[in-house]
Amino acid sequence: MSARLRLGLTHALLAAWAAVMVFPFLWMLGTSFKPAPEILAFPPHLVPRAPTVLNYVRAFETAPFARFFLNSLVITAMSTVVIVATSTVAGYVFGKFRFPGDTAIFMLFLATAILPLETYMVPLYLTMRDWHWINTYPGMVAPYLVMSFGVFIMRQYFGTALPDELLDAARIDGASEWRIFLRIAVPAATSAMAAVAIFAAIQAWTGFIWPLIVASSQDMYTMEVGLAFFQQRYTIDYGAVTAGATVSALPIIAVFLIFRRHITEGIAFSGFR
């Protein structure tokens, strides 16, 4: 087999497989814009012939998807801000200072990432219950306030990319440690912080089992939980269900398309948590 033929064959296979991989997304998008008769048309077709937004209208009218979306936004924003803050603070200390217990504490932070939330969700739920945090935003973000991987990224950044001389110069000028952190370290670390923010946001938005447990009334459902209940009730209304699915998936797909380099590299490195 000649090299050109083999290359052509490789591309043909990869492209065919790419079509299979992307098909469910196209099918979701296509169905969501089809009027009812087209959805059940035989033989089926991908592109709507008479596109309509009625499925979206119906989805938003029968279920409070706007509220679900808002809840997801609030939880994602809270989680992202807190994770960036805790990761930056901890990463700075681990990356720039030596103190008794530093390695042990750092390793402990990292080690907790081994166990998925599902292993300890029962006691955590009981704690939330004792605190009256069930069905509240704080309760829903509680497991998403720290991220081991975030601490790790920030420690790597401060340890390797921020020169000690810069900090020492400020110390000689008499700046306090806290001021050095805020005025020198944080402004220098914005790109690393942005990377942590992306991971935190994706993690919070896509979380399912925890909001499913903690959100007990419909007005507190996230997009994921709301969609899960919606499709349970309106199973056969594939137009409205795929419309809801599109709205739920789109923010993450958009974030991924914008920041995909950071994301694939970062995730490959760590997984989440």
Add this chain to the structure above:
Amino acid sequence: MLFRYIFCYAMLLVPAAFFLVFRIIPIAQTLRLSFFSWDLISRTKPYVGLDNFRTLLDDSNFRLALSNTTVFAAVTVVASVVLALLIALPLARRLRFEGIYQLVYFLPFITPTVPEAVVWKWIYDARYGILNYVLSWFGIPPVGWLLEPRTTLWAVIIMSVWKTLGYNMVLFIIGLRAIPAEYNEAGLIDGATGWRFFRYLTLPLLMPTLLLVTVISTIGAYNVFTQVYIMAADIQGSPGSVVRVLIYDIFENAFRFYRMGYASAEATVFFAIVLVLTLAQFRVLRSRTE
């Protein structure tokens, strides 16, 4: 110097408190709670020793969940690792459109699982689903994919392979690109090509990555919940009950039957599975650095 230390500990106060309260203490409590029996309402929380674990051994739901999850994990991991490797081999050589291929293959991994599972449910629809339509081209009669446990398990496996493939692919591409060019050149000089080249050169050098990917995928597969919850709903709409998996069983015992101690015992078993797999992973990583 002392002042520096105080600064460090002060900075760590909030992150450490969060790690402690929202992770470390709950982890410890899972283990503790597994020795108690508690229904969330009773004032008493009797200590029952290993009773929860003994009951688990005879619990048909738990055994079913464990066997379903194991079958799911075995098939999903093997299929998604093999497919990911097949895709990563050409992509690691930096061919044209490589970025677009990677983007498309990775998309299902990053997208939230609920909308994906919802769409797959529509694809699997027995009467109007596109999958049965495509199968009909090959003369295959319609399959009621999500109507009985066996086919539902397969349906969830196919969806999960689709979802996790891209992640494994990225790890393989990194692993393949880390193989020093001299090895490949040496192989070419020796005249090794195609399958022999892969079998005797690439594969041994890729072994650490392969083992790592396998372990990570296995942990992920044992953790399966969301797609099962959505896709394996029974006729009455009770979610996740057609194919019982481990996390679903924990979820049900804790939050439907309020058997907190029992669910914790089950979570402890899950904990042990994850820990064993992780230790295996560390051994692999250590043997790689040695």
